[in-house]
Each structure stands twice: as C-alpha cells, then as structure tokens.
Amino acid sequence: MSTVPIFMRKLKEILRLKYGCSLSHRQVAKSLSISPSVVSRYANRAAQMGITSWPLSEIWTDAALNREFLKTRVKLKASIPVPNWSVIYKELKHKTLTLQLLWEEHSQRNPGNHYSYNHFCRLYKAWLGCQKPSMRQHHKAGEKLFIDYCGPTMNIINSSTGEYRTAQVFVAVMGASNYTFAEATWSQGLEDWVMSHARCFEFLGGMPELLIPDNLRSGVTKACRYEPDLNPTYQQMAAHYNTVIVPARPYRPKDKAKAEVAVQIVERWIMAKLRHEPFFSLRQLNERICELLTDLNQRPMRKQPGSRLSQFIEIDKPALKPLPITPYIYTQVKKVTVHIDYHIEVEKHYYSVPHSLIKQKLEAHISGELVRLYHHGECVASHPRSSKIGAHTTIEGHMPIAHRKHDQWSPHRFEKWAKDIGSSTEELVIKLLQSKRHPEQSYRVCLGLLNLSKKYSPARLEAASRRALHTGIMRLAGIRSILDKGLDRQPLPEVQLDLLGEIEHKNVRGNKYYH
Structure with missing residues (x-):
C-alpha cells in the first residue's frame, strides 16, 4: 500500500x-x-x-x-553494438564534428541495429561522466537558483534574560548573474526552509526554472546520489511556484559551487561586518543584513563588468518566469494512519475521515487554517485547524450508521419520545435519567422501556408506567413483568398504610424497602 x-x-x-x-x-x-x-x-x-x-x-x-x-510492459531490444566512446571523444575535439554526424555514421555502419540519436547522446554523456573531467559550468539566463545555509551562526540577545540565541543564515544565488539573497531564520527546520524560499522569490520578482539545494534534511528526506526523495512539503511548494527541484549530489560540492562561493561571500562581507554589533531581535538582524546585501549586490565585480544587480537586471530578470497570482501559504505535508475510531492525529488533535478508510495511509496537508486529508490524491476530508490538545473534530457523515444513531441520543430526545406516549411514561423516564450520576448511564434502560410500546402498545405502556410509579417499581424487568402478566389492565392497588413508618429504629426498614 x-x-x-x-x-x-x-x-x-x-x-x-x-x-x-x-x-x-x-x-x-x-x-x-x-x-x-x-x-x-x-x-x-x-x-x-x-x-x-x-x-x-x-x-x-x-x-x-x-x-x-501498469497494464503495459516494455520489451527489451536485441543486443546493439556499443560505439567506441574514446574514439568519438577524440573526434569531437575537431571544430567541425558533432554528435549528430558521428551518430549518422554509426547508424550507417549498423543498419537496422543501432541506437536512436537521443539514446546515443545519453550513453555518450554517461560515459563522459565516468571520466570525471573537471569542467567549467555555464549557466543559462534565469535557469538555476543555488541554495544553502552558512556554516557560522549569528547571536541574538534576549533583552529580558540576557541569554544568547543563535540564528541561521539562508543564502540563495542566481547562476548566471550571481545576484545574491540572504536572510536570518531561527532554524533550518522545514517551515523556515520553505518560507525562506518564498521570500527569496519575492526578492527576485520572478521564478527560476531550477532550484539546486543542498541535501538538507528539510528539503531532501533521503539523500542519495541517484534517487533522492524530496520532502513532500518542499515538493508541494515547488508545484505551487511551478518550478523544478534538482538536489545536488551528496559529497559533490562542484554541483553547487555557486552556492559555496555565495556562502563564503556572505560570511566575509556581511556576517564578519556584523560580528561586533548586538542584536535583540531577528527583525533587527535582518534589517542590517538587508542593508549590507544591497551594498554587496551593487558593488562592482572584479572579473565581470558591472555589479551583481546590473547583471541580474540585464541577464536573469528578463528570463525569470512570473510569480503565481495566488500567494503561497505554508502547507506541511505528512503521512498519517487512520485509527480504529476513524480519526487521524495531527499535533495531538484528532480529525475524522470516512470510516471506510480505517487503517489506511493518508496524506495530511496542514496549513494555517485548514487540515486537508488525501487518499491516493483525492481529498477525502477537510477540517478547520484546531489547537485543542486531545480534542476531537468529527463530521457526522464520517461515522458508521450505528455510531451516528447512538450519537443522536440525548435526555431531551428520550423525554420527548416518552411525552408522546403519555405523562406517566414521561415522568418515569425523567426519574430514570435522574437516578444515575450521568444521564448517559440510563440511556439503555430508557431505550428498552420506550421500545416496549412497539411490542405491546403505547396505551398499555402508559398504563404500566402509571402502575410502576404507583407501586415504586423502577426496574425494566418489573415493568416488563407488569405487561407480560396483564397487570396494566387491572385497577391500581390501594396504598397500604405503613404502620411502622413512624417508628425510628435501625432494624426497622419499612414496607418500601422490598420494592
């Protein structure tokens, strides 16, 4: 599953x-x-x-x-001769030769049994990657945004206690222009990580095609060179902005060389300048980072013309995709299991789902105001988010029919049902409900009493209730016995005087003791 x-x-x-x-x-x-x-x-x-x-x-x-x-299965092709990639590598050094021409020559030498051009190129690039050549990366305009955190942290002083609390510094840099964004957050946790991205996109005023993050736990659930699993919350954010996440390979700093250099520049030109300044809030620290960041992006670069800002305006900004119309709302995505009581738990509060999903795995999307629950991509429940620990939020339609009917019982409903039968039955039901500490403890007795009107008749049950009140019978078995023996059709017995009622002694119980 x-x-x-x-x-x-x-x-x-x-x-x-x-x-x-x-x-x-x-x-x-x-x-x-x-x-x-x-x-x-x-x-x-x-x-x-x-x-x-x-x-x-x-x-x-x-x-x-x-x-x-899953209906189809792909058949494997017959063995195809593998080209000599080292020869192709040498021939490609000539200016006039291209992979397209070399593929055509290879296909002519092996008619009917050769790779397609796309697969030919993929195989060559795979072979070339195994040679581990050191190459300079060329970045297209508006294509890649490299993301990482600085190693050192910044100290923020609690003005009340004087204690220090550390803040992390988030860094993002555009590949083509080196335009840099930085801000301080309390942690590298999932919400801080995702919302730093959202603020970075607002800072850029557009969306790059690719996000190249490090294998941070908040972004990548399972770090792997070949098949990294993205955090579903991070992936949901990327889907909202219609961008693509390509995590850097673990232990391959060359994959994110831009981010490594940007982190180093932020540490030297921003964090180092702020090392002696005291900060008493995260907002105060970010205001100073913003000032120095503006100076950093406007400072002339040594090896390229202009500044990071001018390069960004000229190269990256025209190529960025527009931001989505609806603003991003942080939505945590997590897997949950439906308990036996058809509720799932989110932050120690319990939300109902259709009872047919008991023991199923669902995906919870938790935003600031709503908790949405999905099963195989289909929304099966939606609840207002609650902060009450240990409480339940239940929709009646999610309950089984038996539970739904039981949940509808109340003292008022029993009293109304009894009143429709007669005043004596109503009085008897009220006494039964008041005889227990909690009215719910008398529900079964009241239900059994009122259901006797179906087996006999409402008139007979009213007469039996009148006789039970007269004789002091409060047990269901006694009232059923009155109906079975037909005593409800007989006149009420005369009230016998209690000759011992005026005598007060611990061994004298009186005639009411035996009812």
Whole structure:
C-alpha cells in the first residue's frame, strides 16, 4: 500500500514537468533522479492514453492512472553494438564534428541495429561522466537558483534574560548573474526552509526554472546520489511556484559551487561586518543584513563588468518566469494512519475521515487554517485547524450508521419520545435519567422501556408506567413483568398504610424497602 503514493507522486511529477513546465526528458529525469528512458516510456504511454497537457483531466484519478500505466510492459531490444566512446571523444575535439554526424555514421555502419540519436547522446554523456573531467559550468539566463545555509551562526540577545540565541543564515544565488539573497531564520527546520524560499522569490520578482539545494534534511528526506526523495512539503511548494527541484549530489560540492562561493561571500562581507554589533531581535538582524546585501549586490565585480544587480537586471530578470497570482501559504505535508475510531492525529488533535478508510495511509496537508486529508490524491476530508490538545473534530457523515444513531441520543430526545406516549411514561423516564450520576448511564434502560410500546402498545405502556410509579417499581424487568402478566389492565392497588413508618429504629426498614 505504501508504494502506490510514492509511485503516483513521481508519475504526476513526470507529467507536470513535461507538460506543465515544458522540460525535456533529460531535464525531467535529472530533476526526479530517474532514468531518461523511464521518462520516455511513461511519456509515450501517456500519449497513447491521450494525456498531452497539464493539469490532468478529472477522469484521471490516482487509481485510474495506476491501473492504466501498469497494464503495459516494455520489451527489451536485441543486443546493439556499443560505439567506441574514446574514439568519438577524440573526434569531437575537431571544430567541425558533432554528435549528430558521428551518430549518422554509426547508424550507417549498423543498419537496422543501432541506437536512436537521443539514446546515443545519453550513453555518450554517461560515459563522459565516468571520466570525471573537471569542467567549467555555464549557466543559462534565469535557469538555476543555488541554495544553502552558512556554516557560522549569528547571536541574538534576549533583552529580558540576557541569554544568547543563535540564528541561521539562508543564502540563495542566481547562476548566471550571481545576484545574491540572504536572510536570518531561527532554524533550518522545514517551515523556515520553505518560507525562506518564498521570500527569496519575492526578492527576485520572478521564478527560476531550477532550484539546486543542498541535501538538507528539510528539503531532501533521503539523500542519495541517484534517487533522492524530496520532502513532500518542499515538493508541494515547488508545484505551487511551478518550478523544478534538482538536489545536488551528496559529497559533490562542484554541483553547487555557486552556492559555496555565495556562502563564503556572505560570511566575509556581511556576517564578519556584523560580528561586533548586538542584536535583540531577528527583525533587527535582518534589517542590517538587508542593508549590507544591497551594498554587496551593487558593488562592482572584479572579473565581470558591472555589479551583481546590473547583471541580474540585464541577464536573469528578463528570463525569470512570473510569480503565481495566488500567494503561497505554508502547507506541511505528512503521512498519517487512520485509527480504529476513524480519526487521524495531527499535533495531538484528532480529525475524522470516512470510516471506510480505517487503517489506511493518508496524506495530511496542514496549513494555517485548514487540515486537508488525501487518499491516493483525492481529498477525502477537510477540517478547520484546531489547537485543542486531545480534542476531537468529527463530521457526522464520517461515522458508521450505528455510531451516528447512538450519537443522536440525548435526555431531551428520550423525554420527548416518552411525552408522546403519555405523562406517566414521561415522568418515569425523567426519574430514570435522574437516578444515575450521568444521564448517559440510563440511556439503555430508557431505550428498552420506550421500545416496549412497539411490542405491546403505547396505551398499555402508559398504563404500566402509571402502575410502576404507583407501586415504586423502577426496574425494566418489573415493568416488563407488569405487561407480560396483564397487570396494566387491572385497577391500581390501594396504598397500604405503613404502620411502622413512624417508628425510628435501625432494624426497622419499612414496607418500601422490598420494592
């Protein structure tokens, strides 16, 4: 059960990145850390099913996608001769030669049994990557935003106690222009991490195509060179901004060299200048960081013309995608299990879901005001967020029918039902409800008493209740006995005088003791 949501999330990401973000198969594969051939296979299968746009039609639920995509199996091709990549590498050093020409020559030498051009290029690049050459990265305008945290922290003084609290420094830099953003947050936790991204995008005034973060726990749940798993909250934020996350490989600092240099510059030109200044709030610290950051971005660069700001305005800013119309609201995404009482737990508060989902795994989307619960991509429940610890928020429609009926009982409902039968029955029910510490303890007795009107008749039950009140009988078995023996049809017995009632002695009980 647990593998379906992961498979479905990656499948939807493939379709979103291909049709929603217009990325190539290679770019999609790099973003999701999967094979380009997998992207091609699922893209071809989607085209066969008529899926050529994003967002998906309402007919393509998670269950439908899972069923249709798993119907087909791809047959492996026969063995194809592998080109001599070292020879191709040497030939490519000539100015006039291209991979396209070399592939055509290779296909002519192996007619009917050769790789496609795309696969030929992928194999060559894979071989080239194994040679580990040191190469200079070239960044396209508006393409990549590199993200990391500084190693050192900043101290903030508590004005009441004089104690120090450390703040982390978030850094992001555009690949082409080196335009830099920095701010201080209390932690590197998930909410601080995600909201720093949102403020960075507002600072840039647009969206880059790719986000290149470090393998921080808040961003990457499972750090892996080949298949890193992104935190679902971080991935949900990227989907809102319609951008792509490509985490740097672990222990590969060259993948995020821009971020490493930007962190070093922020540490030297901002944090070092502030080392002797006292700060008493996070806001005060960020105001000073903003001042020095403006100076940093406007300072002339040594090896490139202009400043970071002028380069950004000229190169990156025109290529950035526009920000979404609706502002981003922090939404935490976590997996939850439905308990046996058809409730799930979020921050020690319990929210109901349809009882048919008991013991199922759901995905909770927790925002500031709402808690939404999803099962296989479909929203099954939505509740206002509550901060009451240990309390329950329950929707009546989520309850089984038996629980729903039981939950509808109340003292007022029993009294109204008894009143419809007769005044004596109403009086008897009131006495039964008042006989216990909690009225709920008398519900079963009252229900059993009132149901006698179905077996006998309301008139007979009213007469039996009148006789029970007259004789002091308060047990259900006694009232049923009156009806079974027909005593309700007989006149009420005369009240016998209690000759011992006036005598007060511990051994004298009186005639009411035996009722």
